[in-house]
Amino acid sequence: MKSLYLILLAVLAAGALYVTNPDSASFSVFLSHHVQEELADDVPGETELGKKLRKGLGQIAGAAGAQLAERQDWYFASVYSIDIAGDPHVFLGVAGHFFPVKSR
Numbered sequence: 761m762k763s764l765y766l767i768l769l770a771v772l773a774a775g776a777l778y779v780t781n782p783d784s785a786s787f788s789v790f791l792s793h794h795v796q797e798e799l800a801d802d803v804p805g806e807t808e809l810g811k812k813l814r815k816g817l818g819q820i821a822g823a824a825g826a827q828l829a830e831r832q833d834w835y836f837a838s839v840y841s842i843d844i845a846g847d848p849h850v851f852l853g854v855a856g857h858f859f860p861v862k863s864r
Contacts, residue, residue: 782853792822
């Protein structure tokens, strides 16, 4: 009986991961925010123009990134590979979230 519960739990976990496997549109949103954070100045007092420019560049990167990224769909997770400014970056998308795996 215990093994039946473990099998049921494994099936439920696999189903949850399958349903929450992020798609390309989710990656575009993530990449937009990721680029904005990377461009953020740690210097206090960033101008309003600087904030708008950073947001605009992030949105452009997110839109272009969805088209340029290579997606490997593993059904329960996805791996996105993209070159950003000549540097390769790899992100793991699982359970609706993205995690950087490799970057130069």
